[in-house]
Amino acid sequence: MAIRYAGLAAALAAALSGVAAARDGDLDSSFGTGGKVVTAYPTGQFIDIYNVDLAVQPDGKLLVAASRDYEDPDYDFGVMRLLPDGSLDTAFGPSGASYVWFDRDGSDKGDHVVGIALQPDGKIVLVGYVDGDPLTGQDMGIVRLNADGSTDNGFGTSGKTLVQFNLGDCANSGCDDRAVRVNLQADGKILAVGQASSNPGPGVYTSSLALVRLTTTGQRDATFDADGRVTLGFGGDVALGFRAKQLADGAHIVVVGGATTTAAGTNIDFAVARLNDNGSLDATFGVGGKATYGFDLGGDLGDIATDFVELPDGKLLVCGEVRLNSPQNFDFGCVRFLANGVPDASFSPVVVPFDLGGGFQDAPLRVERDAQGRIVLAGVAERATNNYDFAAARLLPSGALDTTFGRGGIATYDTLPLISPDATNMGSGLALQADGRIVIAGYAYSTSSGDPKFQVVRVIGDTIFAYGFESD
Numbered sequence: 001m002a003i004r005y006a007g008l009a010a011a012l013a014a015a016l017s018g019v020a021a022a023r024d025g026d027l028d029s030s031f032g033t034g035g036k037v038v039t040a041y042p043t044g045q046f047i048d049i050y051n052v053d054l055a056v057q058p059d060g061k062l063l064v065a066a067s068r069d070y071e072d073p074d075y076d077f078g079v080m081r082l083l084p085d086g087s088l089d090t091a092f093g094p095s096g097a098s099y100v101w102f103d104r105d106g107s108d109k110g111d112h113v114v115g116i117a118l119q120p121d122g123k124i125v126l127v128g129y130v131d132g133d134p135l136t137g138q139d140m141g142i143v144r145l146n147a148d149g150s151t152d153n154g155f156g157t158s159g160k161t162l163v164q165f166n167l168g169d170c171a172n173s174g175c176d177d178r179a180v181r182v183n184l185q186a187d188g189k190i191l192a193v194g195q196a197s198s199n200p201g202p203g204v205y206t207s208s209l210a211l212v213r214l215t216t217t218g219q220r221d222a223t224f225d226a227d228g229r230v231t232l233g234f235g236g237d238v239a240l241g242f243r244a245k246q247l248a249d250g251a252h253i254v255v256v257g258g259a260t261t262t263a264a265g266t267n268i269d270f271a272v273a274r275l276n277d278n279g280s281l282d283a284t285f286g287v288g289g290k291a292t293y294g295f296d297l298g299g300d301l302g303d304i305a306t307d308f309v310e311l312p313d314g315k316l317l318v319c320g321e322v323r324l325n326s327p328q329n330f331d332f333g334c335v336r337f338l339a340n341g342v343p344d345a346s347f348s349p350v351v352v353p354f355d356l357g358g359g360f361q362d363a364p365l366r367v368e369r370d371a372q373g374r375i376v377l378a379g380v381a382e383r384a385t386n387n388y389d390f391a392a393a394r395l396l397p398s399g400a401l402d403t404t405f406g407r408g409g410i411a412t413y414d415t416l417p418l419i420s421p422d423a424t425n426m427g428s429g430l431a432l433q434a435d436g437r438i439v440i441a442g443y444a445y446s447t448s449s450g451d452p453k454f455q456v457v458r459v460i461g462d463t464i465f466a467y468g469f470e471s472d
Contacts, residue, residue, distance in 0.1 A: 236260025
């Protein structure tokens with residue numbers, strides 16, 4: 001192996017000047033303002049809070065998706081593109097962003113995007129939920145854009161597809177179907193996951209984990225459970241889906257979320273299911289294709305899996321929100337399952353508290369595995385009552401916190417100095433760049449102005465590579 005020494009002297013000089021004091025997890029000063037971008041849409045509209053997702057293009061440009069607040073309650077699907085330095089890419093869509101709306105008859109025109117995926121050909125898939133009339137409620141909405149931000153009219157109907165589950169008596173109880181994440185299969189088919197819910201009586205809520213697979217042209221895939229739709233329960237009245245991915249074998253799909261396991265029960269556990277490619281449950285996984293795990297550490301015992309990664313040996317690392325002490329206190333948590341759906345006894349379940357203040361509400365919404373096999377989690381940490389920061393943690397493959405990242409394996413990012421005094425900001429999108437840098441997207445909300453904006457931060461994943469040491 002030849003060692004490239006180009007830039008070594010400069011790197012050593014930087015180290016002597018104090019730059020080498022930077023750590024993995026520190027903000028990347030080459031991005032935005034000190035590593036942060038806070039912005040509204042280029043047309044001036046603000047965004048819907050909570051639902052922001054992110055994708056990185058091969059050229060390093062960033063696609064950030066969130067609902068455009070056209071005129072509350074009228075929201076539209078929206079996506080904005082940033083250049084690698086964090087500035088707006090005005091070559092995308094009209095002036096840097098693209099918007100799509102359904103605006104169905106009888107609705108309040110609330111069209112909310114939640115998830116994004118990038119196809120190998122550069123086309124962009126957006127998923128979320130779309131308001132309908134009182135009889136249909138909300139339905140899953142899927143949109144595809146061309147690489148330049150224009151609507152792909154070869155997908156669905158004029159670039160849009162609606163998927164209804166409509167479980168129960170919708171006319172009397174209301175039916176809401178929401179997609180919250182999207183992933184692509186190796187063959188280009190589209191997996192959108194979320195929940196299908198109804199309210200059959202006063203104070204009664206029921207839901208099923210809901211999964212739809214679309215063909216590459218935006219039609220429901222008839223080879224997937226006959227009509228492209230699958231719903232799952234885990235023995236109780238509530239099941240919620242947060243991530244579905246095709247496994248490396250190309251023959252199975254894993255979906256994770258949270259579910260109750262007894263009728264009228266309130267204890268929610270991590271819920272995992274493995275499906276065959278045709279949409280049927282894989283009976284060799286867990287019990288009849290399903291597995292659950294409860295940390296049950298305190299509070300209302302509510303544990304909800306929000307994401308997972310498949311490991312090289314076929315095991316599944318499933319992460320999410322774990323409740324402790326009181327119904328309001330929760331932490332990052334991960335558990336590992338064997339490939340057959342049994343919890344891995346050789347892996348101690350991980351709980352990562354930030355506990356900075358307020359009600360100690362800390363929750364991961366995304367998880368990715370980096371090129372070194374480390375696990376990166378991103379989400380939120382409560383700093384004070386009603387004030388949240390972006391939060392990140394990095395684990396070693398063993399599950400131990402990686403103490404080379406942040407401070408003891410965790411890091412938080414606020415809005416200062418871009419919004420002062422500090423506003424609440426919540427991270428919900430995560431992407432790892434090819435150079436190891438970590439990008440987290442979410443929203444920033446100032447109670448003084450009441451105007452939610454995008455917030456994107458980029459942090460150093462590997463300090464040694466960030467400052468010029470490399471080999472080939």
